Amino acid sequence: MKVTVLGSGSRGNAIAFSAAGTTILVDAGFPLRTLKRRAASARLRLSDLAALVVTHEHTDHSLGAARLAKAASCVLLASRGTLASLAEAASLPTRVIAHLETVTIGPFGITACRIAHDAAEPLALAIVGPDGEKAALAYDLGGSSPVLRYLLRSADCLIVESNHDEAMLRAGPYPASVRRRIAGPDGHLSNRAAATLLAEACHPALATIVLAHVSEVCNRKELAEETTRRALVARGFGGKLFVADQDAGLQSFDVARA
């Protein structure tokens, strides 16, 4: 399968997965015109979407979701709690995905896992393509759990949040309440927490890691990359490590079964 990050960060997230002529989009946290423009420059046709999966209702994941689902006349797939929190979803074709349920969309098997974040019912996702290749995505979470580590196991590609540097967050411009929220158990993963999670999930066949949702205020991409790279050296990681950009996303890359 081909993975294209159209953008990732606190100002919007959208990631496309394509295989065997089918594309699904995970999150649509940009205005529809931005999604269309970025998809077009990545040679993706959003009008052909088979499904839009929304991880949770925060606007940086859902801003353009209803308009896109309507424009593409595709099903909107999300947890019951997320769908209930998206007022515009009521008039759209939707499908609930439950914790640890697998839903089939074309060549993809999509499995959801509940994660800790201050939203109604946020999900991490594992997406398995037609050849058994597996990409797993976990962002907007305050910490790991055994069931999340189970979801991420033996993935060929891991897309994981590396949101903030702990020292930069402490010294940053946010009010104390916001800093507490970000660093809290229902907030976001720090570089250190992401590196630990990735080191645990690392296995000899892991080919690609994407660090996502990197803060523009309390982090630097080099810092996020360095922290994870250092943790992975000890695990013998020999794959590719990318950092997704808020505006430029990440150029398409292939995920193949090891």
Ligand SMILES: [Zn+2]
């Ligand atoms: Zn977010």
Ligand SMILES: [Zn+2]
């Ligand atoms: Zn969120």
